[in-house]
Amino acid sequence: MEQMPKSKTIALRQKLIGPSCQLFFKKDPLKIVRAKAQYMYDERGDAYLDCINNVAHVGHSNPAVVKAGSEQMAVLNTNNRFLHDEIVICAEKIINTLPENLEVCFFVNSGSEANDLALRLAQIHTGNTDVIALEHAYHGHLTSLIDISHYKFNLPGGVGQKDHVHVAPCPDSYRGKYRDNQHSLDETGYLYSEDVRKICDEIKKKGKGVCAFIAESFLSCGGQVIPPKNYFENVYQHVREAGGICIADEVQVGFGRIGRHWWTFQHYNIQPDIVTMGKPMGNGHPVACVVTTREIANSFRRTGVEYFNTYGGNPVSCAIANAVFDTIERENLRERALVVGEHLLDSCQMLAKKHKCIGDVRGCGLFVGIDLVEDPISRKANKKCAEYVVQRMREEHILVSADGPECNVIKFKPPMVFTKENVDEVILTLDRVLKEVRHQEHLDAKIKSIQNQPQGVPTVETHATKEHRPRRALIEETIKSI
Template sequence: MSAEGLEKKKTIDLRKKHIGPSCKIFFSHDPIKIVQAKGQYMYDENGQRYLDCINNVAHVGHCHPDVVKAGAEQMGFLNTNTRFLHDNLVLYAQRLQATLPEKLSVCYFVNSGSEANDLALRLAWQYTGNKDVITLENAYHGHVSSLIDISPYKFHQLSAAAEQNLFVHVAPSPDVYRGKYRVDHPDTATAYADEVKDIIDNVHKKGRKIAAFIAESLQSCGGQVIPPVGYFQQVAEHVHKAGGVFIADEVQVGFGRVGSRFWAFQLQGDDFVPDIVTMGKPIGNGHPMSCVVTTREVAEAFMASGMEYFNTFGGNPVSCAIGLAVLDVIEKEDLQGNALRVGQHLTNLLGKLKERHSLIGDIRGCGLFVGVELVKDRVKLTPATAEAQEVIYRLKEQHILLSADGPHRNVLKFKPPLCFTAQDADLVVEKIDLILTGTLVFMSRA
């Protein structure tokens, strides 16, 4: 019997018995059993359809037939490792590089965002000969040990006895809504970049040097934070002057999600180019693949270490065929353009919703990467954490899947497949409007 054929209770019982208890599940008090998905929809064991506003992995739509076909056909006649020549590897690398600035020309293919970011750190350490890394508040870069060390979103959950790695330094998140420097500040980009410079100066005073600054191009788990334009340029200047490199983590926000550009780091302007870019999640539309792209200089320094780099599954013919199919679908179906148009429509609808509901403190985003921060008080910015959880559970009852995140778990996160439509946006915002109206009535009676 297939897993889909089990009764839901049996599936839950087996999960409790055999799956690690720290592996959490959505809506844990009443989880959804998903047995099929297509486009922007997921279906449970009873055939109930759910609108998916969560899965940025199914980038071009769940089970897209072109992507499925490409993987199945390639699997039918060759899958091997990169020690053998195969065209898919070089053709995909060439196609991927064409979406990036010219100096980002060398690819390393791996299998997950965590692998990509771990390799990016190795590249930085080898290229610079330094060890210290600067990361951002609330950042998340992956689940392996090296990345937990640079992910405050994770290591702040550890026990008080756990010490932060001495080589890791945390700069303020460039959050102009809730952060240290807000929209009323005359130059938030410079103010936040100066915080990084201060960290660098302090590291130098201790006789150490910076290897890298790493940042998600747009912070996702940190609450859908959009850094002010000019911030990355100034940070890169400080980091380069100190001998370090700039790593842009595009694992959650790349491949046209932001609409106006293919990569989120490009929102900072054409004068900003990272030294290393990492990508994952949407790259394979659910197939486990990822990539690190860097400059020729960094790649040659990595080779000079004398240690061969080999990844058994990274860059295999099937993964590259799938990656090529994803790029084809993005172009053929104008999904980047759809992200721009539908994202703007969604943001406009949410803006009107904000005018009617004081619980909505801020709306921010680019394309189909949008955050709605809920607050109990727009002046004090008191997080409306319980209310955010209520919204996502009530939406689930309406067969809409949305999540809440950020350091206070009060930011509603929109990151749906890029085939999401204006009608989908209309539906979600209509339901949120009804839920918030009910929430406010309930709160006024309490």
């Protein structure tokens, strides 16, 4: 499958691909040549247990999905100006998982395209332009979405905050503005929602109305944050009173990832006006969807402006999405996410008892975060520890990543075929890695000593000539010597 040596792939990548497109493990990136279920394989045939690719929802290279895509591709792939069965079957499957008010689908190619259309629908329907989004939120790579994504526009080189954008505090009861060590969870939910009410009031004071409130139902880039139970209910009420509509961004967290429900917003007592879905929908194939109410769809229709998306809802994309739906049901992947996810959560909580660098463990189903801290009282984020864990786990051939505003939250969002045995492997390894960093005071010295040794961190130029996993051996030696 490999068509050139890794060194050449790296050289061509550096030469030809935009330098803003970043690689995982920049200093020694992985070349992945195949993947199956919850495993990815590099060019040497080494397997990596995949805890991060939520897009490969029903498992990498899922045979049923591949079959559906290949068969449809061989027969027809055209635009939705022609009638086709796959698109209406897909729409029916989606609608059947949603509350009754959500009854009209627009098919697009990516979560970004979905969120852009959602905002456009909101603007047309409400006639307003002021959007409320959350601190640390990410909603996509398009211009309109970077504008509302605090995670992006607020970066040092970011575009900054536009006038029509309002940022509400991230409803994170662990490390946000209102915390569970000062308030009850209900109180934090109420206080966070009050901040949204205040934004609504300010918009109203200016004689304007709200266009939309948009939020992920659980926040992923924000650091695997689970808003308090009463948060969205209160927020939706305030937003609607101010003339706005409510958009649930389910691009990362939808399609049964949390187990109990198809959609994470169903964890709350709310009915969004628009739901956007993407990533897992095509198991890697570019397909996404915006679902909304008849009323909002009709507002768009009344403009007389056609919506045409060249590939949106094409027969191949929809056949694949239908196969993803069927696979989730046939293989009981939602139940599995619940059972395996609970085991993961329990195991992480056990680990938290052993390692004081684990400040918080939170999650639901196969959406779990481990919040690493310098000490559990101050809750000061421990980014270095997270970096160390991600790197060391990779050396142990387990792929995890870190996110959150301070990059200190280890994220788990594996393919839904993840097993209890996989959890045990991850936990055992993580336990071992965290033991290495148990003595916080030694961490800096360790990393420093590794970095100072020339073969410690292979560079892009030379790594292809390195021996297998030199860094691991090196670290083991380093640790033994401490």
